Amino acid sequence: MPINDEALDVLFRNARTHRNWLDKPVSPALLMAIYDLVRWAPTSGNCCPARIVFVVSKQAKERLRPHLDEGNVTKTMTAPATAILGYDLDFARNLPRLSPHNPGALDAYRKDPVLAETTAFRNGSLQGGYFILAARALGLDCGPMSGFDNAGVDREFFAGTSVKSNFLCNLGHGDPSALRPRAARLSFDEACRIV
Amino acid sequence: MPINDEALDVLFRNARTHRNWLDKPVSPALLMAIYDLVRWAPTSGNCCPARIVFVVSKQAKERLRPHLDEGNVTKTMTAPATAILGYDLDFARNLPRLSPHNPGALDAYRKDPVLAETTAFRNGSLQGGYFILAARALGLDCGPMSGFDNAGVDREFFAGTSVKSNFLCNLGHGDPSALRPRAARLSFDEACRIV
DSSP states (O other): OOSOHHHHIIIIISOOOOOSBOSOOOOHHHHHHHHHHHTTSOOGGGOOOEEEEEEOSHHHHHHHGGGBOGGGHHHHHHSSEEEEEEEETTGGGGHHHHOTTOTTHHHHHHTOHHHHHHHHHHHHHHHHHHHHHHHHHTTOEEEEEOOBOHHHHHHHHSTTSSEEEEEEEEEEOBOGGGOOOOOOOOOHHHHEEEO | OOSOHHHHIIIIISOOOOOSBOSOOOOHHHHHHHHHHHTTSOOGGGOOOEEEEEEOSHHHHHHHGGGBOGGGHHHHHHSSEEEEEEEETTGGGGHHHHOTTOTTHHHHHHHOHHHHHHHHHHHHHHHHHHHHHHHHHTTOEEEEEOOBOHHHHHHHHSTTSSEEEEEEEEEEOBOGGGOOOOOOOOOHHHHEEEO
């Protein structure tokens, strides 16, 4: 196989969502390395709508704090880094460069804001999936979360832009001794069929 | 590193979206193996909204054909398999089993269909990202597409259910000689910042 069994464990089978963090920093170079992988994975028409703010400093963490659901405060404030995964509703402005073989794409999205928003949300979330697996591939643990005030985070971190927050993802080295038992998943027959 | 450099190439850096397929079938066991990886990757509150139909038989491909954008017909009809990635708007019915420590979740989603739809679309797309990388990890090439009539595919493949189509993904072994030059991506500074 192109990717060995241990790697499949690290990416998928043994990886867990973490809430408790070891006292081990995450370097800016490692955060940049995540994006250096994510950028290559596919999006519709190469639209690349994901925008990421890595919240690392104490000051920036304090700007995030008031917008977190209560149950997400401690794990986020103690994480070495928290990524705000967002998506740019005006991703289309980059299409003349990202998708030069499709010259009509910019106008098509500008004329149809609902299509632009759906495309940004779908592909920004797809890139969120790539982000979590890229972080794991580089040896980090992830703690993704939807429990926060999106409008508040948008005001604080994306004011004056066309970027909307999607979800948050704590990053660091998780404490495996603090993990809960793993929750169930749907079987193949519950989630899939072959026709 | 937990995952070696060659694996990062296979997953991210050298992997390409394919449109031309080698004459090499994809077994049902391999399709099931993709889901066996995807199922473990995280979703919000373990909601697991993704639903997948693997379209393999000639008859099923013909049911898909009329709903494809013209530019997607040949590559889809010649692909060994085409996955319809969907999301279940009523994913919450499984939460008593998938998220037993959060007994209020089922009612919270049932009372707020907009929250349920947003959650299903966000997390179903996140699982779509996991799906593409899981398929690559197992040695397959992917050709994801948004260019089709979602309502038509829903009528044909999800009638009488609460599942909505999200995107399509051709699966097989791509012909590397038919690849176009790779399109540009955004730089770290264009897509990210560290605060």
